[in-house]
Amino acid sequence: WQENYGFVKEVYDFRCSKYLEWMDNIEAIIGKVMANTQYTAKEFKIIKDTFTSLCRDLDKEGTKSWLDMMLEKLSAHSSEGEENLSGRDKAVKAQEKKKLEAMIERHTGLMGPTMEAQSKVDHYSECYAFGDDIHPVMKVLNEQRHLSCKEIHPHNMDMCEEQIDKQEKVLRTIENQAPIYNELMRRGLKLKANPNAPSFLEREIKKLEETWKDTNEKAQERINLLNDAFKDWEIYEQQRQAIYTPIEALEEQYKTYKRIYDPKKGTDWLERKKKKAEEFKKTGLEIYDIIKKSFTTIITLAGDDKREFMEKDIIEIDERRTIFEKVDKMLAELTEFNQKLHKFVNTLAELRAWMMPACEKLNFITTSTDLSPEDRVKEIFDLQGQVNERLPLLEPLEAEAHALLDRGVWTPAAAALGPRNTHQFR
Structure with a gap:
């Protein structure tokens, strides 16, 4: 035994170091299994395989028994029996015993975390596989969302129709992902229901759900915008032609x-x-409002850089639309003329109504033999007073007659008025 002591001690120390190394490794791998880190399924498979391999002889009963036995033998190498051990040997034995107990205690302390990791590792593996499986769907959804959000500027009906075709393709692509998405959500929620579900799983499920919702919303918003724009283009083209009917009618x-x-x-x-x-x-105004509303929508989508080019039609309509103001102005002037003419004719009629009896009275005064000179003078003064009252009306009335009958200042239809219209006031 004395001759083999060095070899046995070396084997004992080697087995102790391997025991410690195993515990170091299992502590490290448990840390990786339980870490709040999102691995790929491939990365976690390596961790899982390593962990499973280290857990094959978890109790290490054989190792612990052998180490305990060998420690006893090594401590008793110099003499037989505990009572015959030297003080130095006793100290060495106590120290080695303490080390072995510390290792066993550490091993015992690792049992709980190891068993917990064992209970979770398979579920974690499924969760990491789920995380990998959602990536292709997420990639497709993100691509379609990008297509639904990127800037487009169709500035005619053909371009708008082309964009609608492209967006409908986007919607079909998203729709084709629906079965995969639904299956992933079902699978994810089932995994999440497990008490051992890792925290990252909820984030992955939420990210998938939000991406799906956002992509669908953006795609639907884009197709609605394009469909509305196409309808506005149709309305714009139709009404742009239709507005000339009332405009031309007013011009005529x-x-x-x-x-x-x-x-x-x-x-x-x-x-x-x-x-x-x-x-x-x-x-005309109703059609113009429709045109402006439609134009606002299509120019918003077409972009400001196309505004100048597209506004040419609106500018042309605005120029022709000035007939509305011309008509209003002309009708207002004709109405004013008619009102003045009414007043002129009424005043003239009042004068004529006074003049005829006055002429008869004047004839009576000048020809009657029944009037005394005093009565004749009195009647003449009375009639003269009536004339004097009406004389101030004649000059303005004459000026008004010239103004009303002055054909030289009237357009565009003054040529249609001839001398036949003036005899009424002579």
Whole structure:
């Protein structure tokens, strides 16, 4: 035994170091298993295999018994029996015994964490596999979301229709991922229901759910925007042509505007023209509002760099639309003329109503033989007073007559008015 002591001690120390190394390794691998780190399935498989390998002889009963036995033999190498051990040997034995007990105690302390890791490692492996399996779906969803969010600027119907076709393809791609997504969500929620589920699993499920929801929303928003834009393009093109119908009708009506030198006929004529003009204006303004609303939508999508090019049609419509203001102005002037004509004719009629009896009275005064000189003078003064009261009306009335009958200042229909209209006031 004395001759083999060195060899046996070396083997004992080697077995102790291996025992310690095993505990170091299992502590380290438990730390990796239980770490709050998200591995790939491949990475975790290596960890799991290493952990499983280290746990094959978890109790290490043989190792502990052998070490305890060999420690006893090594401590008793110099003499037989405990009582014959030297003080130095006793100290060495006590020290080695203490080391062995510390190792066994450490081993015992590792049993709880090791068994906990054993209970979770398979579930963790499934969770990490789940994390890997969602990546292809996430990649597709992120790509489709990018396509639904990237800037596009269709500035005509054909381009808009082309973008609709592309977006419908995006929607089909997302729809094709629905069965995979639903299966992953079912699987993820089942894994999450396990009490041993790692914290990263909830984050992965939430990320998948939010990405799916956001991608669908963005894709739907884009297709709705494009469909609305296409409808607005259709409306814009239709109404852009339709607005010229009331505009051209007003332009034609405008050419017929003229002064009517009969107050009553003029009033009736104006009412008809105003009613017709109001109908055309209302139709034109309604169409114009539709055009502007549609244009606002399509220019928003087309982009400001296309605004100048696309606004040419609107500018042309605005130029033609000035007929609305011209018609309003012309009808207002004709209405004012008609009102003045009414007033002029009424004043003239009042003077004529006074003048005829006054002429008869004057004839009576100058020819009657029944009047005394005093009565004749009195009647003349009375009649002269009436004349004096009305004389101030004549000059403004004459000026008003010239203003109303002055054909040289009236356009565009003044040429249609001839001398036939002036005899009414002579």
